[in-house]
Every structure is written in C-alpha cells, then in structure tokens.
Amino acid sequence: KAGVTQTPRYLIKTRGQQVTLSCSPISGHRSVSWYQQTPGQGLQFLFEYFSETQRNKGNFPGRFSGRQFSNSRSEMNVSTLELGDSALYLCASSLWDRGFNYGYTFGSGTRLTVV
Amino acid sequence: ELKVEQNPLFLSMQEGKNYTIYCNYSTTSDRLYWYRQDPGKSLESLFVLLSNGAVKQEGRLMASLDTKARLSTLHITAAVHDLSATYFCAVHSGGGADGLTFGKGTHLIIQP
Numbered sequence: 001k002a003g004v005t006q007t008p009r010y011l012i013k014t015r016g017q018q019v020t021l022s023c024s025p026i027s028g029h030r031s032v033s034w035y036q037q038t039p040g041q042g043l044q045f046l047f048e049y050f051s052e053t054q055r056n057k058g059n060f061p062g063r064f065s066g067r068q069f070s071n072s073r074s075e076m077n078v079s080t081l082e083l084g085d086s087a088l089y090l091c092a093s094s095l096w097d098r099g100f101n102y103g104y105t106f107g108s109g110t111r112l113t114v115v
Numbered sequence: 116e117l118k119v120e121q122n123p124l125f126l127s128m129q130e131g132k133n134y135t136i137y138c139n140y141s142t143t144s145d146r147l148y149w150y151r152q153d154p155g156k157s158l159e160s161l162f163v164l165l166s167n168g169a170v171k172q173e174g175r176l177m178a179s180l181d182t183k184a185r186l187s188t189l190h191i192t193a194a195v196h197d198l199s200a201t202y203f204c205a206v207h208s209g210g211g212a213d214g215l216t217f218g219k220g221t222h223l224i225i226q227p
Contacts, residue, residue, distance in 0.1 A: 035215075103160060106158040106159075
C-alpha cells in the first residue's frame with residue numbers, strides 16, 4: 001500500500017513569505033503529526049491532527065499552523081518565514097484503534113530553505 | 116517535561132565489532148521507538164517496544180526496554196558498513212497524543 005506522501009520535496013522561500021506543506025497519510029490512518037528537524041534542535045514535535053481536530057501542539061510560535069481535511073490529508077502553514085525556519089519538515093501517519101497507537105510511519109519530508 | 120538522552124552521540128567503529136547505544140528518558144512512558152535515518156532521508160522505523168523487558172531483534176540489531184530504569188538499548192552485533200546511519204530513540208508519555216520526544220540521535224559510522 002502507498003506510504004506517506006509529502007509535497008513538495010524541496011522549497012526555497014524568502015524571509016517574510018509564507019509557505020504551505022502537504023501530507024497525505026497512509027490510507028485508513030486518521031492521525032497526522034508534524035515534526036521539524038534542524039541540526040541544532042534535532043527533531044521537534046509541531047502538532048498532531050486526528051479526524052480534522054488538532055489534538056496537541058508542541059512549543060512553536062503561532063506562525064506555525066496546520067489543518068486536516070476530511071480525507072485525512074493535512075497541511076501545515078508557516079507564515080512570516082524566518083531564516084531559522086529552514087529545516088526538514090516531516091509528517092508522520094499513524095493508526096489509532098480504541099485508544100491504542102500502532103506506531104508512526106514517516107514521509108520523505110519537505111526540505112525548506114529560507115533565504 | 117519529558118527528556119530523552121542518547122549516548123553516545125557519535126560512534127565510529129570497525130566492521131565485525133559489537134556495540135550498544137543507550138537511551139534514557141525522564142518520565143514514565145508506555146512505549147519506546149527506535150528509528151534509523153540515512154543522510155538526507157526520512158525516518159525508518161526499526162522497533163516499537165511496548166512493555167518492560169521487551170526485546171526485539173532484526174538482523175544484527177537488537178533492542179530492549181527496561182521501563183523501571185527508563186532505559187532502552189540498541190545493540191549492534193558484528194557491525195557491517197550498511198548499518199552506518201543516525202539512530203534515534205523516541206518516547207511519548209501515556210496516551211501518545213502529545214507527540215514523540217526524540218533523543219538527539221547517535222551518528223554511527225562503521226568502517227571496513
């Protein structure tokens with residue numbers, strides 16, 4: 001079955017712009033979570049969506065936002081880009097059943113460069 | 116606040132040798148994950164450890180979990196060059212709806 005699909009793979013944006021990243025989870029998975037990976041801070045949790053609702057949010061400023069659609073596809077948006085937002089953004093798809101998480105499958109990521 | 120510490124952060128070893136990567140976490144968690152990441156690539160799931168005393172093996176890699184000590188180990192047996200990668204452990208606290216907290220990763224280089 002198809003894995004987790006993230007688009008685009010690479011992006012170059014200018015400071016002050018905004019960007020939208022997309023993630024399509026594995027079919028049947030209703031949970032999508034987002035992570036930021038940088039050399040300095042490592043892997044950090046951004047937020048998780050389940051059935052179109054944000055369930056939890058990491059410690060990131062309000063410039064980072066997301067949403068999930070009825071088909072479970074998710075988007076994250078970063079507004080007013082800063083140089084420090086340059087990172088690999090990873091999305092993870094997971095299957096939840098009766099309160100049990102069956103693990104996370106990660107997409108290939110979107111490499112964002114802010115210049 | 117949940118903290119996850121891995122050590123070592125960098126490891127260079129020769130093929131054929133054995134070594135262990137350690138992962139300590141600061142608060143109670145109901146499961147622990149190990150991932151592998153190759154340069155420029157995404158995270159590949161290696162193991163999910165669900166209970167105290169859990170041990171899982173896949174090829175030359177074996178992972179174990181001691182929930183009382185809040186410690187997991189990833190043991191590499193008779194290392195081969197193809198195992199060169201960065202290895203991450205990750206934990207989430209009970210319920211799992213608060214995202215994963217990752218260690219900083221262990222950059223493993225295996226030299227012929």
